[in-house]
Each structure stands twice: as structure tokens, then as C-alpha cells.
Amino acid sequence: MIYCRTRKENVMSYNIPGHLKGLTERQVMASRKEYGYNQMNAVHKSTGLELLVRIVKEPMLVLLFAISIIYLVIGDYGEALFMLLAIIAVSAISFYQDNRSKKALEALEKLNEPLSVVIRDAMVVKIPTHEIVVGDLCITEEGNLINADGRIIHSNDFSVNEASLTGESLSVFKSSDAEDRQVYSGTIVVSGLAIFEVERIGKNTRVGKIGESIAAVKEEVSPLQLQIRKFVKVMAITGIVVFLMVCAFNFYHTGDLLNSLLNGLTLAMSVLPEEIPVAFTTFMALGAWKLMREGIIIKRSAIVETLGSTTVICTDKTGTITENSMELKQLYDYRSDETFSEAAFGDARVSTLIAYAMWSSEPVPFDPMEKTLHRVYEQTQAKDLRSEYRLFYEYPLEGKPPMMTHLFENTTGERIIAAKGAPEAILAACRLPAAEKDRIRNAVETFGQQGYRVLGVARSVFEGNRFPEKQQAFEFEFLGLVVFYDPPKKGIDSVFQHIYDAGIKVKVITGDNADTTRSIASQAGIKNTAEVAEGKEIVGYTDAELEQVSGKTVLFTRMFPEAKLAVVNALKRRGEIVAMLGDGVNDGPALKAAHIGVAMGSKGTEIAKAAASLVITNDDLEKLVTGIAAGRRIYSNIKKAIRYIISIHIPIILSVSLPLFLGWAFPQIFTPVHVIFLELVMGPTCSIVFENEPMEKNTMKLPPRAMTDTFLNGRELFISIIQGLVITAGVLFAYQLSVRGGGNAEKTRAMVFSTLIFANVMLSLVNRSFFYSMFESVKNRNPLFGIINGLTLALLLAILYVKPFSVFFDVTGLTLPELSAAILIAAVSVLWFELYKLLKRNQKSPL
Incomplete structure (x- = not known):
């Protein structure tokens, strides 16, 4: 057995033939220098300059450039300089957010790269797949994706699916002795294990030459993205219409084209909700990055949104609910009709049973049960015969339920023919009286009810070399x-309780039998385990019947890939949002079909990881609960940010337009300078600040939202509009209060501007929750609120009372009573919403 002596996190152990040493470090470097890395042509990644160019093309920046040019033309160089600084500030904020998102996604992409197992310097090590070189000895086994082209030099029960290259769906058996012993990158290992010498890598592989690349897969647009794009498009069109109306109206009354353009552009800036797509991108990318730090790798950042909508979790049993330790606990010997516990495994009466259980396993075991059988054989047999016999013929695991048969022979021609598999399959292949079969079935049922996994073992004798086509013919x-x-994982019952508390249903979909599954499920805290559906029944149902069964049944046993896929699709047709957990090759189709495919990162196969949209690195199911909570938090915070944007945009739009259209004393109360200041305040608040908001305490006690829901329903949109209109009323009241008190344009502008800034700060605090009071929300620690709002108020005081700033913003300082009035008006126009939330809490009905 070869062991890796360094890099403890990559230690691997295999029964590898001693003569296979692999490349030395010097040979690896030489090969890499000649042939390069194992990569296709790299997908283009945006550089910092390209990010900057893309930002400059954004509508808000285009408007700012247009306004700057107008100020230059009319000779207002101070305003033009401010617009230039605003362009730099807006670009810097956008660049920071885009670059942060880009780095988060690059980190995710790096983690998503599969590892490959190679032999180097007589050590078995795991390496990133792109580091494979020509000449490497790669080890691949059931469930793996082959990552280079090469020639098999050692194998056990090895078959591959080459459908990605040939279109042929049937698996092909290959070995070092076969005529075809080539393996190809992009193909899937269906069974067994092989060691192959790498002959071609990267773009020189067969798949590389025909131009296929996983990186070329197009990312789907999520429903929320589509809804947000539609909303922003409508607002952008509205902005263009309003811009034209204001320009025409102003030009009609003044005849001043440049001034009319400035007024129109000012209003267009106030209408355009460019913060929304920026907030969405920031939320999703940073959400995925935060989950990555928790040990949850998200393949596509937009999947974070779907996580929070999960209504059904379909989980495998072995390795997901259980520890996948597969310890041999008991042996039932048919001839003596006795059951032997662990302490009696050395008894001579079970020696033959142990030996044939081992011989029916792979010579180089990779399955936990087979590894256990090899270990028990080594510990209990008087003589270890494994080195004297070679596997010369085999029947792979097949059938429903499945079994497998191995034929070994030594140098003198003595044979060992051993089979193991599901007890039903082995009994069907053995000639036993019906009464004896019933007795064995009773024993199997008894073991199953205790949560044990049971396999039947049999042996045969066969002379000659014309073996039966089917193993059942022996x-x-x-x-x-x-x-x-x-056993179930420790604490798994509390994990399922959290899932149930969140209103999410649980289904167990496993290849194990009903008794074992029901026992383990009950121990794990899964509810409603009385009814069971088997795979062979599933495939016979009509779509309508299957939808009914999938809705009411919790346990699905003796499931195979087609049956698993059928259940997932039936649940989807019922309108469920399905998260499918799996780790094996057989889980691949169901993982791919589910809304959220979840693979186990530690014990999961590469095929499962490739098919999944989410990988839990440490196989801890509780991480899925963490992911669902994160999805709900992010979706809730996106809604808060968007509702905040809508509510604060309304008073800005109406403060700019109504004095103009109504012919009030000071029609141009705000200039682009004031609007861009407000935009600079709102940008970080709606993206960075709200993204950092913790999850509200009721979040995981609520039922999942329906995926068909829009990101704002009519009621929510109505409430946000009312918030905006009430703030508008307060701001316009401040306007009239100042005018009626004899205030000039600078004083009135200062009152209106200050009231709007105070209202903005209070709105951000009130909208931290649409159910709990702002005093309750303060307990949710988010220091960014204090930082951004404190900075905003400090800048407002500087604008009001520091001469250069007040002159530039064309305002004058407010007296203490005036400042108090602005604060009071803002408080009344915003804090009324706290009374509304109190009413909702009394009705126990969160928005």
C-alpha cells in the first residue's frame, strides 16, 4: 500500500502495485515545460481596465458626463469640477463593488476545480486537475470524471461511459489487457478503478480538439434577475419620458435650452434606479462568497436566491443522514442458522462467509463496506490468500435489486466464485426451498428494523471458460x-427539526431497503415514515399517480437513477422547489434536474459534484440549513434595499418636478449637484449596508416563499409608494414652511435638502425590518448603518455650516429651530411606519 508522506490534507491510501512509482518532481517540471498545463483555452476574464470601461458606460455616468459638459459650456466651472469628482466617486464605488464581486466569484471558481489523484515519487497525492502533466499516473474510480487522455496500465472491474464523445449511452468495459485500453478526458467512470498513464492534456485531448469546454456552459438567468431587469427597464423608460417632458415644459416657459436640459437631466438622474442592478449583483456575489467561507460552495451566485425558496429537500440516506462508516456488526451463518456478533467474528463457523464476502468485493476496494470486509478478512483468516489469486472474470453490480459476482483463480487453476448483493437478488439466484427463503427474509427484516444494512453472500463452482451471459445463471x-x-450522524435530528420549523418538507430517496431506511429515518427525526414507495413501483406509475405519491410519501426505497429522476420531476410538476442531496453516480440525473442539486464534497463523486449547483465541503447536512437561511436573508435584504430605493426616489423625483410644474416660488429647488449627493448617499446604503444586514429572528420560522412571487408584490409596492409619498408631503411641507416664513431660495433649499437627508437616514433605519420595530432591529448588529449614516449627517452639517460647501451647494445655514423643524418633519413623515408595524405585530402577520 502506498501512502502520501507529505501534505497531510491530501493523504490517500490505495492498494497500488509496488512497481508503479509515478513521475519525480523533476520529471513533472520537465513535462510541464514541454506540454504546459492541463487546461483548455482560458475563458476571458475581465481586467480592471475593462471593468472600469464597463462602469463608464453605465447610464448614471453618461448623465453625469452630459451635465458636466453643459456646465462647462455655460462657464460654471465649479459645478463642472464637482460633477467630475462625482463621476470619480460613483465610478470608485461601482468599481469597488464590481471588483469585490469578481474576486468572490474567482475564489468560488478556484474551489470548484476538481482534484485528481496521481502517483508521484511513489506517493499517492491529490492535486488540482490543471496540474496534471503528460506522463502522470492517474488513479480514477467509480463516479469520477476522467480529466486527461491516457492508456490503462492497471484496472479492476473498470467501465466508462463515453457518451460525451461517442453518443453511445452504454458503458464500455476496459482493462490493460483489452484491445481498447484508452481513456478520454470528459468521460465518466461507471464502475471499478483504473490507473492510467497520461498521454494528452488540455486542448490536445480528444475533447479539446473538438472544441468542448465545461467553461462554455451558459449561466441561466434567475427569475429574480428577470423581474429586476424588467422593473429597471420600466423605470429607465419612465426617466426618458419625464426628461423630455421637463425639457419641453421648461424650454416653453424660458426659451433657455441649456437650462432646460439641466432641469431634464436632473430629473432623469432622480428617476433612474441604477442602484437596483448593482445591489442585486453585490448581494448575490458576496452572499456566495460568505457561504464559501462557511464550507458551502455555490457554482452559480444566482442560486443563492433559489435556496431561500426551497420547499422540499430530497436526501439520500448513506453518507448524508448517516456517517457512512459501514462497520460490520453481525454475521448470519445460514448453515448453522446462527447470528454472530463482532466478538465472535474469529469463530471458524463464519470463516467461509467472511472469506466469500471479501472475494465478492473489489480487489482494490473503494466502497466503505468493501474496505471493511477486506479489513475483517485480514484480521480473522488463518491465512491471507489474496496475493495468490487474481481476478480473471467479473460481473459488475447490476440488476434491480443489484448483485455482483467475481471469479478468481490461482496458478494451479483453483477457482473462487463469490457473489454478494441485495438479499432479494442473492436469494433469487440460489436454489432454496420456499420455506428456507422465508426464514432468511425474516432475518433480513429483523436486521432492517434495527437500522442495519444487509447483504447476502453466495458461492458457486464452474468448470470451463464459457461463462454464462448473466451471473444469475450460476x-x-x-x-x-x-x-x-x-449510524445517523450526531445531531442530525436537530438539523431536520430546523428544516421542519422552516416549513420545508423532507423526502428520503435511497437504494436501501424499506425496513433499514425507516429505522434510520426515525432515529434521525424524520416524520411520517409509515408509507414507503419502491423504485420498481415508481416507474410503473402515470404522471398523475406519481405526483400524488411523491406528495404524500416520505420514504422512497430501492431507488435507481430513473426512479430518483422521476420523483424529482414529479415534485417539480407539483410546484415544489426541490433541493436534491446526493453523492453517487446514480444521483447525477436527479441532482441535475432539481432546482438545487447538492453534492457532498468529502465523500461525493466527481460526477455528483459536476451535476450539482451547490457542494457542501464537509458533508454536513446542517450546512444546507445554513445555506437556506442565507438565501432567505439575502432575498429579504434585497427586498429591503429595493423598497428603500423606491421610497426615497419618490420624494427626490417629486421635489425636483412639482415646484417646476406647479409654478412655485423656487422652481429649481434641486440642481444636479444635490441629486448626485443624494445618489452617493443612497448607493452604499442600498447595496453594501443592507447586504450586511443580519437575518431577522423570525426568518427560519416562516414558510418558504413561492418562486412565482415577484420580488415586490402589489401590497409591498403599495406600502413603499405610500412611504415615499408621505416623505414627499413632509419635504414639500418644509418647502412651504420656509417660503411662508420669508425664506429665500438658499434657505428654502437648505430646509428641503436637510429634511430629505434626515428622512433618508430614518428611512434606512425603519426599513431594516417590515415587522419588528427599529428599536428591536438595533439589536441586529450592523456597524455599517452607523458608519454610513454618521458620515451622511456629518457631510450635511458641513454643507450647511462650512462656507465653501454652503456656497457651492447654494444653501445657507439653518438656525437651531429650523434644523429642529427639519428633523421633526422628517421624523413624522417616516416614523409613522412604526405604528403600522406595531399593528402588524399585533395581528401576528409579518409582511
Whole structure:
């Protein structure tokens, strides 16, 4: 057995032939220098300059450039300089957010790269796939994706699916002795294990030459993205219409084209909700990055949104609910009709049963049960015969339920023919009286009810080399049962309780039998385990019947890939948002079909990881709960940010337009300078600040939202508009209060501007929750609120009372009573919403 002596996190152990040493470090470097890295042509990634160019093309920046040019033309160089500084500030904020998102996604992409197992310097190590070089000895096994072209030099029960290259769906058996011993990048290992010498990598592989690349897969646009794009498009069109109206109206009354353009552009700036798509991108990318730090790798950042909508979790049993330790607990010997516990495994009466259970396993085991059988054989047998026999013929695991058969032979021609599999499959292949079969079935049922995993073991004798086409054609002698226990993971019951509390249903979809599954599910805290549906029944149902069964049944046993896929699709047709958990090759189709495919990162196969949209690195199901909570938090915070944007945009738009259209004393109360200041305040608040908002305490006690819901329903949109209109009323009241008090344009502008800034600060605090009071929300620690709002108020005081700023913003300082009036008006126009939330809490009905 070869062990890796360094890099402890990559230690691997295999029964590898001793003569296979692999490349030395010097040979690896030489090969890499000649052939390069194992990569296709790299996908183009945006540089910092390209990000900057893309930002400059944004509508808000285009408006700012246009306003700057107008100020230059009319000779107002101070305003033009401010617009230039505003362009730099807006670009810097956008660049920071885009670059942060880009780095988060690059980190995710790096984690998503699969690892490959190679032999180097007589050590078995895991390396990033792009580091494979020509000449490497790669080890691949069931469930792996082959990552280079090469030639098999050692194998056990090895078959591959080459459909990605040939279109042929049937698997092909290959070995070092076969005529075709080539393996190709992009193909899938269906069974067994092989060691192959790498001959071609990267773009020189067969898949590389025909131009296929996983990186070329197009990312789907999520429903929320589509809704937000539609909303922003409507607002942008509205902005263009209003811009034209204001320009025409102003030009009609003044005849001043440049001034009319300035007024129109000012209003267009106030209408355009460019913060929304920026906030969405920031929320999703940073959400995925934060989950990555929790050990949850998100393949596509937009999947974070879907996580929070999960209504059904379909989970495998082994390795997901259980520890996948597969310890051999008991042996049932058929001839003596006795059951032996662990302490009696050395008893001579079970020696044959243990030996044949081992011989029916892979010579180089990779399955936890087979590894256990090899270990128990080594510990209990008087003589270890494994080195004297070679596997010369085999029947892979197949059938429903499945079984497998191995044929070994030594140098003198003595043979060992051993089979193991599901007890039903082994009994069907053995000639036993019906009464004896019933007795064995009773034993299997008893073990299953205790949560044990049971396999039947049999042996046969066969002369000659014309072996039967099907393994079931051998005349088998039934030897007994090997009984494994794979206990539920510690704390798994509390994990499922959290899932149930969140209004999410649980389905167990496994290849194990009904008794074992029901016992383990009950121990794990899964509810409603009385009814069971089996895979063979599933495939016979009509779509309508399957939808009904998938809705009411919790346990699905003896499931195979087609049956798993059928259940997932039936749940989707019922309108459920399905998260499918799996780790094996057989889970691939269902993982791909589910809204959220979740693969286990530690024990999961590469095929499962490739098919999944989310990978839990440490196989801890509780991480899925963390992911769902994060999805709900992010979606809730996006809604808060968007409702804040809508509510604060309304008073800005109406403060700019109504004095003009109504012919009030000071029609141009705000200039582009004031609007851009407000935009600079709102930008970080709606993206960075709200993104950092913790999850509200009721979030995981609410039922999942429907995916068909828009990001703002009619009621929510109505409330946000009312908030905006009430703030508008307060701001315009401040306007009239100042005018009626004899205030000039500078005083009135200062009152209106200050009232709007105070209202903005209070609105951001009130909108932290649409159910709990702002005093309750303060307990949710988010220091960014204090930083951004404190900075905003400090800048407002500087604008009002520091001469250069007040002159530039064309305002005058407010007296203490005037400042108090502005604060009071803002408070009344915003804090009324706290009374509304109190009413909702009394009705126990969160928005």
C-alpha cells in the first residue's frame, strides 16, 4: 500500500502495485515545460481596465458626463469640477463593488476545480486537475470524471461511459489487457478503478480538439434577475419620458435650452434606479462568497436566491443522514442458522462467509463496506490468500435489486466464485426451498428494523471458460448475511427539526431497503415514515399517480437513477422547489434536474459534484440549513434595499418636478449637484449596508416563499409608494414652511435638502425590518448603518455650516429651530411606519 508522506490534507491510501512509482518532481517540471498545463483555452476574464470601461458606460455616468459638459459650456466651472469628482466617486464605488464581486466569484471558481489523484515519487497525492502533466499516473474510480487522455496500465472491474464523445449511452468495459485500453478526458467512470498513464492534456485531448469546454456552459438567468431587469427597464423608460417632458415644459416657459436640459437631466438622474442592478449583483456575489467561507460552495451566485425558496429537500440516506462508516456488526451463518456478533467474528463457523464476502468485493476496494470486509478478512483468516489469486472474470453490480459476482483463480487453476448483493437478488439466484427463503427474509427484516444494512453472500463452482451471459445463471450456494451498521450522524435530528420549523418538507430517496431506511429515518427525526414507495413501483406509475405519491410519501426505497429522476420531476410538476442531496453516480440525473442539486464534497463523486449547483465541503447536512437561511436573508435584504430605493426616489423625483410644474416660488429647488449627493448617499446604503444586514429572528420560522412571487408584490409596492409619498408631503411641507416664513431660495433649499437627508437616514433605519420595530432591529448588529449614516449627517452639517460647501451647494445655514423643524418633519413623515408595524405585530402577520 502506498501512502502520501507529505501534505497531510491530501493523504490517500490505495492498494497500488509496488512497481508503479509515478513521475519525480523533476520529471513533472520537465513535462510541464514541454506540454504546459492541463487546461483548455482560458475563458476571458475581465481586467480592471475593462471593468472600469464597463462602469463608464453605465447610464448614471453618461448623465453625469452630459451635465458636466453643459456646465462647462455655460462657464460654471465649479459645478463642472464637482460633477467630475462625482463621476470619480460613483465610478470608485461601482468599481469597488464590481471588483469585490469578481474576486468572490474567482475564489468560488478556484474551489470548484476538481482534484485528481496521481502517483508521484511513489506517493499517492491529490492535486488540482490543471496540474496534471503528460506522463502522470492517474488513479480514477467509480463516479469520477476522467480529466486527461491516457492508456490503462492497471484496472479492476473498470467501465466508462463515453457518451460525451461517442453518443453511445452504454458503458464500455476496459482493462490493460483489452484491445481498447484508452481513456478520454470528459468521460465518466461507471464502475471499478483504473490507473492510467497520461498521454494528452488540455486542448490536445480528444475533447479539446473538438472544441468542448465545461467553461462554455451558459449561466441561466434567475427569475429574480428577470423581474429586476424588467422593473429597471420600466423605470429607465419612465426617466426618458419625464426628461423630455421637463425639457419641453421648461424650454416653453424660458426659451433657455441649456437650462432646460439641466432641469431634464436632473430629473432623469432622480428617476433612474441604477442602484437596483448593482445591489442585486453585490448581494448575490458576496452572499456566495460568505457561504464559501462557511464550507458551502455555490457554482452559480444566482442560486443563492433559489435556496431561500426551497420547499422540499430530497436526501439520500448513506453518507448524508448517516456517517457512512459501514462497520460490520453481525454475521448470519445460514448453515448453522446462527447470528454472530463482532466478538465472535474469529469463530471458524463464519470463516467461509467472511472469506466469500471479501472475494465478492473489489480487489482494490473503494466502497466503505468493501474496505471493511477486506479489513475483517485480514484480521480473522488463518491465512491471507489474496496475493495468490487474481481476478480473471467479473460481473459488475447490476440488476434491480443489484448483485455482483467475481471469479478468481490461482496458478494451479483453483477457482473462487463469490457473489454478494441485495438479499432479494442473492436469494433469487440460489436454489432454496420456499420455506428456507422465508426464514432468511425474516432475518433480513429483523436486521432492517434495527437500522442495519444487509447483504447476502453466495458461492458457486464452474468448470470451463464459457461463462454464462448473466451471473444469475450460476448455480449459487447461499452462505449467509453480512450485516452493517451505519449510524445517523450526531445531531442530525436537530438539523431536520430546523428544516421542519422552516416549513420545508423532507423526502428520503435511497437504494436501501424499506425496513433499514425507516429505522434510520426515525432515529434521525424524520416524520411520517409509515408509507414507503419502491423504485420498481415508481416507474410503473402515470404522471398523475406519481405526483400524488411523491406528495404524500416520505420514504422512497430501492431507488435507481430513473426512479430518483422521476420523483424529482414529479415534485417539480407539483410546484415544489426541490433541493436534491446526493453523492453517487446514480444521483447525477436527479441532482441535475432539481432546482438545487447538492453534492457532498468529502465523500461525493466527481460526477455528483459536476451535476450539482451547490457542494457542501464537509458533508454536513446542517450546512444546507445554513445555506437556506442565507438565501432567505439575502432575498429579504434585497427586498429591503429595493423598497428603500423606491421610497426615497419618490420624494427626490417629486421635489425636483412639482415646484417646476406647479409654478412655485423656487422652481429649481434641486440642481444636479444635490441629486448626485443624494445618489452617493443612497448607493452604499442600498447595496453594501443592507447586504450586511443580519437575518431577522423570525426568518427560519416562516414558510418558504413561492418562486412565482415577484420580488415586490402589489401590497409591498403599495406600502413603499405610500412611504415615499408621505416623505414627499413632509419635504414639500418644509418647502412651504420656509417660503411662508420669508425664506429665500438658499434657505428654502437648505430646509428641503436637510429634511430629505434626515428622512433618508430614518428611512434606512425603519426599513431594516417590515415587522419588528427599529428599536428591536438595533439589536441586529450592523456597524455599517452607523458608519454610513454618521458620515451622511456629518457631510450635511458641513454643507450647511462650512462656507465653501454652503456656497457651492447654494444653501445657507439653518438656525437651531429650523434644523429642529427639519428633523421633526422628517421624523413624522417616516416614523409613522412604526405604528403600522406595531399593528402588524399585533395581528401576528409579518409582511
